Amino acid sequence: MSFEPKIVGFLCNWCSYAGADLAGTARIKYLPNVRPVRVMCSGRVEPSFVMKCFAAGADGVLITGCHPGDCHYHEGNYKTIRRYSLLKRVLEQFGVEDDRVRLEWVSASEGDRYAKVVDEFVKKVKALGPFNGTKLLVK
Amino acid sequence: MAKLKLAIYWAAGCGGCDVAILDTNEGLLKIAEIADIVLWPVATDHKYEEIEKMADGAIDICLINGGVRNSENEHMTKLLRAKSKIVVAMGACAHQGGIPGLANLFTKETVLNRAYRETPSTENPDGILPVQRFSAQEGELIIPEFYNTVLPTAAVVDVDYFMPGCPPAIHQVAAVVDIIAKGDLPPKGAVIGASDKTLCDECTRPKEDRKVKKFYRPHEIIFDNQKCFLDQGIICLGPATRGGCGNRCTVKSNMPCRGCYGPAPKVHDQGTKFLSALASVIDSNDPAEINSIVSQIADPVGTFYRFGLAASYLRRKRSNEKN
Numbered sequence: 280m281s282f283e284p285k286i287v288g289f290l291c292n293w294c295s296y297a298g299a300d301l302a303g304t305a306r307i308k309y310l311p312n313v314r315p316v317r318v319m320c321s322g323r324v325e326p327s328f329v330m331k332c333f334a335a336g337a338d339g340v341l342i343t344g345c346h347p348g349d350c351h352y353h354e355g356n357y358k359t360i361r362r363y364s365l366l367k368r369v370l371e372q373f374g375v376e377d378d379r380v381r382l383e384w385v386s387a388s389e390g391d392r393y394a395k396v397v398d399e400f401v402k403k404v405k406a407l408g409p410f411n412g413t414k415l416l417v418k
Numbered sequence: 419m420a421k422l423k424l425a426i427y428w429a430a431g432c433g434g435c436d437v438a439i440l441d442t443n444e445g446l447l448k449i450a451e452i453a454d455i456v457l458w459p460v461a462t463d464h465k466y467e468e469i470e471k472m473a474d475g476a477i478d479i480c481l482i483n484g485g486v487r488n489s490e491n492e493h494m495t496k497l498l499r500a501k502s503k504i505v506v507a508m509g510a511c512a513h514q515g516g517i518p519g520l521a522n523l524f525t526k527e528t529v530l531n532r533a534y535r536e537t538p539s540t541e542n543p544d545g546i547l548p549v550q551r552f553s554a555q556e557g558e559l560i561i562p563e564f565y566n567t568v569l570p571t572a573a574v575v576d577v578d579y580f581m582p583g584c585p586p587a588i589h590q591v592a593a594v595v596d597i598i599a600k601g602d603l604p605p606k607g608a609v610i611g612a613s614d615k616t617l618c619d620e621c622t623r624p625k626e627d628r629k630v631k632k633f634y635r636p637h638e639i640i641f642d643n644q645k646c647f648l649d650q651g652i653i654c655l656g657p658a659t660r661g662g663c664g665n666r667c668t669v670k671s672n673m674p675c676r677g678c679y680g681p682a683p684k685v686h687d688q689g690t691k692f693l694s695a696l697a698s699v700i701d702s703n704d705p706a707e708i709n710s711i712v713s714q715i716a717d718p719v720g721t722f723y724r725f726g727l728a729a730s731y732l733r734r735k736r737s738n739e740k741n
Contacts, residue, residue: 326690
């Protein structure tokens with residue numbers, strides 16, 4: 280059986296979740312690996328959420344939000360950019376490969392873009408193989 | 419009242435916690451007044467066998483400093499748990515893994531290689547590494563097994579209380595002795611000898627609206643001795659660290675907080691909490707500029723998780739070949 284990555288997707292309430300909804304109502308086909316979690320803003324995604332996902336067995340984490348300038352809370356997604364940039368450096372030191380975490384902007388009208396982002400991301404994580412987050416080699 | 423039976427153990431730590439107990443000075447007399455010490459390797463001559471012969475729960479209180487980094491640490495931590503009614507993880511290493519926990523960014527092979535072959539001060543032409551068992555003329559020698567991952571005490575045994583700090587502040591050691599003497603212990607799992615606020619909250623340095631375009635390490639800048647460190651772009655872990663230490667670094671020593679008191683209440687992963695706090699002071703909305711500001715921070719994991727790596731969500735560097 281081929282490896283099917285488990286991916287947690289954090290989707291912002293105002294743009295990306297609606298974009299994912301649109302992908303569904305428009306019957307766009309895309310890979311089923313992302314488990315969506317609706318958050319009010321991509322800025323709500325604490326870096327510790329991402330760490331917890333990996334420690335709990337996720338193979339990848341996708342964070343999506345409104346395009347810069349479109350945030351419902353004016354600058355939530357700018358805060359996300361800052362955190363994400365620093366988080367990526369921390370994850371690298373933890374041995375989490377670059378392609379396992381991705382930040383993308385998806386608006387409410389971009390159902391097709393959501394599907395494309397998911398498909399691309401799943402393929403990349405699939406190529407990396409499973410993440411070794413739940414087994415801790417103590418000895 | 420019968421005297422308490424007290425054990426103090428030194429596992430994977432530097433021994434600074436033992437010194438912190440000694441530093442209570444005449445406070446030691448109070449400890450001797452309320453308790454009989456049944457084990458304290460740094461100060462008394464009790465043997466492990468004496469502990470092994472005790473009935474389970476025979477020790478009233480056991481203070482363990484140091485995490486678990488080898489088989490001896492694991493054996494003694496488990497043994498003392500079985501023999502003690504109350505186990506206190508004392509100091510940053512027992513609480514969060516501490517400085518030894520930073521070795522979790524490497525494998526045990528890398529650590530041994532570095533320590534015994536690569537360091538400039540090492541003379542080891544044959545490249546000999548420690549082995550667990552060695553047959554000498556006099557018989558077989560056995561040393562504890564060195565582990566790949568450092569763990570805080572609570573990852574190995576059930577811990578009743580946590581007492582943070584590297585080392586715990588002297589006034590807090592005295593406060594904890596007081597609590598023990600009065601039998602006035604809080605609910606299980608509590609952090610004792612610390613406050614429920616962040617260090618930042620207790621710090622007296624005036625804070626302004628911080629906007630940072632450049633980060634400095636303390637030696638890279640001549641900084642203002644009064645102003646908030648973060649306002650000046652110097653990384654200070656105050657916003658994400660539990661208070662109660664008496665601001666011994668930020669106020670008394672004029673140095674930024676390194677985070678030894680561990681995460682604030684109800685926080686699991688200190689490093690990512692600090693990451694959030696630090697990211698929010700970056701003064702830019704442009705991804706390229708943000709990246710260049712962030713790239714000024716040397717060793718983010720070693721800085722944000724200086725004491726908390728082994729207790730974080732991921733606990734160590736992972737890789738697919740060997741985690």
